Amino acid sequence: MVIKKQPVISYLLGGDCRDIIGKLGIAGTQNPINWNYLNNGFNILAKAQNSTIWGLPELVTSSFEDIMKRNAKSFFNIDHELFQEFCENRDCGILISKSFGTIIYGFEDDKLLIWLFRNNNNESVLYHWFYVESTENNTRKIYYLPTLIYDEQLFCGRIEERSRICEYATNFVMTYLAVKNYLPVETVVVKPNTVAKLDDLILNYKGQDKKIRNDCGQEVIVMDSRWFRKIVNDNDIYVRGYPRLQNYKNEHGKWGKK
Secondary structure, X not given: OEEOOOHHHHHHOOOOHHHOOOOEEEOXXXXXXXXXXXXXXXXXXXXXXXXXXXXXXXXXXXXXXXXXXXXXXXXXXXXXXXXHHHHHHOOEEEEEEOOOXXXXXXXXXXXXXXXXXXXXXXXXXXXXXEEEEEOOOOOEEEEOOHHHHHOOOOOOOOHHHHOOHHHHHHHHHHHHHHHHHHOOOEEEXXXXXXXXXXXXXXXXXXXXOOEEEEOOOOOEEEEEOHHHHHHHOOOOOOOOOOOOOOEEEOOOOOEEEO
């Protein structure tokens, strides 16, 4: 798998301006309402660009995404509690995935904001953005411009699938953070202009992405969770349970949750 250079990542992390000029913007659409909506979303991201510490981009491998999909149900009945935790911590970040392209997310003021970017011919274009609120009964309210999903210049495929992209992306971010923050994970940092062989770096790695070539000009974190894959759910049988966030003290005497 090749991680290509993405102007939106350089923009958020304060990279070389030559990687950004003329290469970062809004996906093409002739609908002025849709264009204004996307432009407003880009302006909101621009305001957050200088005041937010985004951290290194994080690559979601096919192996890690499979773990997320198989175990997402485990977090459903604590969704609101997780949402509150992420808001309190003001979690934010940059995710690179095969499913959505590049996901920029940020929790603040009891909201989750998500921006979705595509990489076209080394250009980063914003094709969707929305925000999410959580309720105490573990449901979510998603706010976006409905006309966006009918725009053939922005989306393809069935309308039913387009209408659920916000739900899919929200589930993706929430499940990813739940696994990352509250379960043991292994991380590999891939330096710029290098190739990482995951078989050599992650014990018992079984993903399809055996090699990661980093051409994006920025260090990238690759996530894996051998503990979640091998111990918790190493089969296709879903076991019902009652998960909750539990307070614990780490080896340094600091309190956290898992």
